[in-house]
Amino acid sequence: GEPQMAAYLTHQQKVLRLYKKSLRHLESWCIYRDKYRYFACLLRERFDKNKDVKDMVKATELLKAGEEEFWANQHPQPYIFPDSPGGTSYERYECYKIPEWCLDYWHPSEKAMYPDYFAKREQWKKLQRESWDKEIKQLEEETPADGPSTEALPPARKEGHLPPLWWQYVTRPREIPM
Amino acid sequence: METTLLLNTSLLLTLAIILTPTLLLPMSKTSSNSPTTITRTVKTAFLISLVPMTLFMLSGTESITSYWEWKFTTNFKIPLSFKMDQYSMMFFPIALFVTWSILQFATWYMASEPHITKFFFYLLTFLIAMLILTIANNMFLLFIGWEGVGMMSFLLIGWWQGRAEANTAALQAVLYNRIGDIGLILSMAWLASTMNTWEMQQAPLPTQTPTLPLLGLILAATGKSAQFGLHPWLPAAMEGPTPVSALLHSSTMVVAGIFLLIRTHPLLANNPTALTLCLCLGALSTLFAATCALTQNDIKKIIAFSTSSQLGLMMVTIGLNLPQLAFLHISTHAFFKAMLFLCSGTIIHSLNGEQDIRKMGGLQKMLPTTTSCLTIGNLALMGTPFLAGFYSKDLIIESLNTSYLNTWALLLTLLATSFTATYSLRMTLLVQTGFPRTPTNSPTNENNPMITNPITRLALGSILAGLLITSYITPTKTPPMTMPTTTKTAAVIATALGIALAMELSTMTHTLTYPKQNPHLNFSSSLGYFNPLMHRPNTTNLLNSGQKIASHLIDLSWYKKMGPEGLTDLQLMAIKTSTTLHTGLIKTYLGSFALSIILILSTQT
Numbered sequence: 001g002e003p004q005m006a007a008y009l010t011h012q013q014k015v016l017r018l019y020k021k022s023l024r025h026l027e028s029w030c031i032y033r034d035k036y037r038y039f040a041c042l043l044r045e046r047f048d049k050n051k052d053v054k055d056m057v058k059a060t061e062l063l064k065a066g067e068e069e070f071w072a073n074q075h076p077q078p079y080i081f082p083d084s085p086g087g088t089s090y091e092r093y094e095c096y097k098i099p100e101w102c103l104d105y106w107h108p109s110e111k112a113m114y115p116d117y118f119a120k121r122e123q124w125k126k127l128q129r130e131s132w133d134k135e136i137k138q139l140e141e142e143t144p145a146d147g148p149s150t151e152a153l154p155p156a157r158k159e160g161h162l163p164p165l166w167w168q169y170v171t172r173p174r175e176i177p178m
Numbered sequence: 179m180e181t182t183l184l185l186n187t188s189l190l191l192t193l194a195i196i197l198t199p200t201l202l203l204p205m206s207k208t209s210s211n212s213p214t215t216i217t218r219t220v221k222t223a224f225l226i227s228l229v230p231m232t233l234f235m236l237s238g239t240e241s242i243t244s245y246w247e248w249k250f251t252t253n254f255k256i257p258l259s260f261k262m263d264q265y266s267m268m269f270f271p272i273a274l275f276v277t278w279s280i281l282q283f284a285t286w287y288m289a290s291e292p293h294i295t296k297f298f299f300y301l302l303t304f305l306i307a308m309l310i311l312t313i314a315n316n317m318f319l320l321f322i323g324w325e326g327v328g329m330m331s332f333l334l335i336g337w338w339q340g341r342a343e344a345n346t347a348a349l350q351a352v353l354y355n356r357i358g359d360i361g362l363i364l365s366m367a368w369l370a371s372t373m374n375t376w377e378m379q380q381a382p383l384p385t386q387t388p389t390l391p392l393l394g395l396i397l398a399a400t401g402k403s404a405q406f407g408l409h410p411w412l413p414a415a416m417e418g419p420t421p422v423s424a425l426l427h428s429s430t431m432v433v434a435g436i437f438l439l440i441r442t443h444p445l446l447a448n449n450p451t452a453l454t455l456c457l458c459l460g461a462l463s464t465l466f467a468a469t470c471a472l473t474q475n476d477i478k479k480i481i482a483f484s485t486s487s488q489l490g491l492m493m494v495t496i497g498l499n500l501p502q503l504a505f506l507h508i509s510t511h512a513f514f515k516a517m518l519f520l521c522s523g524t525i526i527h528s529l530n531g532e533q534d535i536r537k538m539g540g541l542q543k544m545l546p547t548t549t550s551c552l553t554i555g556n557l558a559l560m561g562t563p564f565l566a567g568f569y570s571k572d573l574i575i576e577s578l579n580t581s582y583l584n585t586w587a588l589l590l591t592l593l594a595t596s597f598t599a600t601y602s603l604r605m606t607l608l609v610q611t612g613f614p615r616t617p618t619n620s621p622t623n624e625n626n627p628m629i630t631n632p633i634t635r636l637a638l639g640s641i642l643a644g645l646l647i648t649s650y651i652t653p654t655k656t657p658p659m660t661m662p663t664t665t666k667t668a669a670v671i672a673t674a675l676g677i678a679l680a681m682e683l684s685t686m687t688h689t690l691t692y693p694k695q696n697p698h699l700n701f702s703s704s705l706g707y708f709n710p711l712m713h714r715p716n717t718t719n720l721l722n723s724g725q726k727i728a729s730h731l732i733d734l735s736w737y738k739k740m741g742p743e744g745l746t747d748l749q750l751m752a753i754k755t756s757t758t759l760h761t762g763l764i765k766t767y768l769g770s771f772a773l774s775i776i777l778i779l780s781t782q783t
Contacts (some may be wrong), residue, residue, distance in 0.1 A: 027473075029693035031536045031608065033615065038690055049376045075693050076703035077475050082531040088476070094340025096292060177292075 007149040011059060018066050019047055028075040097173035128167045135164040180516055181239045185641040188229040189262055189313070190271060190336060192512060195223040196306055200299065213288075214296040216302055217281040220706045224274035226291045229261065234267045235650040242315055242379065261315035261719050264651060265440060265505055269561045272600045273640065276429050276516045277305050279632035283520050284421035286628035287527060297337065301425060304330035306431045312437065317366045317376040320438065324362065324402070327431045328355045335418040336425060347414035354411040358401015358435070365394035378441060387445045392452040395442055396459070397587035399496075403435030403489045406463040410709050412486050413470075416478040420523030423478060436504055453497050455737055460493025461587035461594075464707060472604070473702040476533050477522045479782035480605050484559060489592055494591055495574050498581055502654050507570035510644050514558040514566060517636035518635040524629050525609065528622040540614035544622045547630050549610045551637040556602040556639045560673050561595070564693060569644030571595075575669040582656040598674025600683070608683050 007019075023040060030036035035121070053059045081088040103121070111118045142154050156163045199216050216280065233239055244259035260266075281301065288294050304327060311323025328351075337346030368375060368391035399405065404412035415427045426432070439446065439456070446452050464487045471483035486510050495504040526533055528545060542549045554565070561571040578588050616622075624630055664671075699708070738744070758768065 026693075028536065031610065031615070032615070032688060035688065035690055076695065076700055077473075079475070079534055079536055082533065088533045091341045092338045095338060097340070 020137040028079045098175040131162045192227040194596045200288025213285045216298045220278045227270040259315040268312045283632045298560040334422040344417040345416040351411040360395035361397025399435035414484045424519035428515035433508045440501040460490045461590040464490030464594040468594040471601040510566040513639040514555040518555040524548045537610040539612045544609045560599045566644035568705040579665045595672040596676030600680040603680035632681040
């Protein structure tokens with residue numbers, strides 16, 4: 001299967017994260033692409049020089065020195081993509097994302113505008129009610145005693161069961177509501 | 179006689195036209211076209227408001243009309259009175275023109291918004307409150323307008339209320355405005371208690387107005403017009419949609435503070451302390467905002483700081499005792515600042531929400547009309563000779579130069595003028611010229627006439643407004659006529675130096691020097707460290723002192739120290755000394771008995 005997200009970061013992940021964020025901050029500093037490319041190549045060379053270090057102590061020391069150098073040279077206003085956390089249109093449409101139980105409160109004239117959805121909605125809700133206990137039982141069995149270590153949900157294990165918390169996933173709002 | 183009647187009728191008709199959508203539209207069945215209806219309403223109101231303006235320009239008619247009187251007490255009456263003088267009659271068409279263009283732009287910009295009708299209603303309510311503020315003759319009506327624009331600002335900044343930063347920014351705006359309101363209410367109370375009226379024209383001019391109410395008025399202007407000290411809310415207010423920034427936080431609401439000082443300038447005129455305070459505060463604000471704008475990368479924040487800087491310049495003009503010139507700067511500034519915001523809105527929408535100028539470039543070929551108008555707006559802002567900004571800005575700097583009032587304020591203002599040129603040119607170069615750094619699949623176009631018409635209209639206004647206003651309105655104070663050549667060309671030289679600095683810096687960004695932080699960049703980027711220095715410590719101290727009063731003062735002091743534990747502390751030393759005597763040996767006790775009997779016998783005899 002695919003590699004699962006663990007509760008701690010590996011050394012490789014830390015180094016790669018440092019590399020990516022230093023490249024992003026370098027991009028915030030060097031506005032023009034040719035200048036950025038020049039310094040990005042120099043940075044890549046600095047990372048590549050130490051990539052075969054096998055001694056974990058030395059590698060961790062290099063990583064720590066790299067993080068400190070990053071902190072000293074970071075850009076005070078780094079470029080953040082508009083939809084990323086901290087960006088200008090992050091969570092902008094959150095106020096329009098209404099939970100799905102509001103659909104139960106629609107007027108029949110409004111419900112008549114979407115007949116095929118509302119015809120089947122009762123059956124979907126019945127299915128959700130029936131599978132809820134089984135999902136909870138599966139989650140209770142599978143989480144370790146002192147709480148879950150990651151946010152990943154397990155898949156459905158038995159035949160005829162649905163994955164846990166599938167309803168929240170299926171009825172999630174759109175990214176940019178209409 | 180007839181002119182005053184025509185004046186009053188047309189101006190009140192304007193107000194009534196604007197009020198119509200608020201009363202009629204909630205009752206209409208077809209709600210599909212409300213934005214266009216509201217835009218057309220404001221356009222009609224603008225055309226009607228040209229009538230009183232032309233009347234005033236040609237015949238000099240002014241009027242003060244009082245309608246109904248709220249008999250607060252038998253001694254103190256508050257009439258519903260409107261003052262139609264040059265300020266309100268010039269402001270009405272300008273505000274309505276700018277609002278019409280912004281509403282027309284907003285029908286395109288907010289087209290994908292589910293609650294667009296509510297948005298337009300909010301903007302209309304804001305406009306009504308602002309016009310009430312402008313036309314008010316007494317402080318009560320002005321206060322109604324003042325609070326109204328503050329409320330609508332809160333609602334509009336937090337329009338996308340799912341976003342945490344928008345809510346924080348709206349709260350910041352309300353709190354900072356509230357601190358200014360303290361000053362306004364203070365001066366209103368003083369006015370009511372000494373002059374027994376809130377009418378502006380009834381306040382007799384004393385030889386020297388006491389400084390306290392004037393400080394209150396200046397505090398109100400500092401809060402509303404984002405002078406240094408109460409300024410952080412204005413850059414934060416950019417969280418709202420771009421039409422909100424264009425209308426409220428560039429042309430109309432933020433000038434309400436300056437407008438208050440213009441209205442009350444007879445009180446200010448004979449108090450040199452207040453005037454000097456205005457001068458220095460304005461100079462500091464304009465330089466600080468210009469410094470912060472130098473290193474901003476968000477296009478809306480650059481224009482926000484530019485607004486803040488120009489507001490400081492208006493405050494400097496008030497400090498020079500030239501209210502008419504300040505009003506001229508308000509009028510010309512409204513045109514090009516609103517246009518700058520609308521151009522930035524077009525750019526943001528075309529680039530799919532991108533607001534960072536580091537990811538824009540080469541837009542001159544992709545958005546020709548918008549970028550041309552952006553250039554015109556920036557040139558007007560810099561005070562290019564014979565565009566709109568020149569007529570007000572150059573006059574202000576000339577008057578500052580020849581007034582011999584305060585050299586420090588003069589130096590700061592000149593430095594801020596050159597910084598204005600620097601950041602405007604930086605923005606222009608990074609946004610419009612060079613190779614595109616934008617993502618490649620953005621829907622970059624300006625084919626919709628809803629975009630190009632408002633922007634070109636405002637561009638026309640930016641070019642012509644200064645000329646038109648100065649040629650038709652006679653100044654009340656004589657402008658300085660003769661001065662040395664360096665003084666006359668000081669503003670233009672400062673701007674040219676700023677342009678040279680910007681060109682030099684932009685060549686430097688191309689050279690392959692390794693970029694790193696330096697203290698000046700950090701100061702400018704973090705906005706002078708003002709926000710973290712003021713926001714956390716003030717609230718922490720207040721809450722800490724509250725906790726200390728509640729727990730230490732009341733609980734600890736009164737209940738414990740003044741009661742049982744205090745008594746214990748007093749006795750403790752004596753107790754510690756005497757416990758050594760409690761040994762339990764009979765001889766020690768017999769000895770102490772003997773000692774006390776001898777003492778009693780010796781004192782008795």
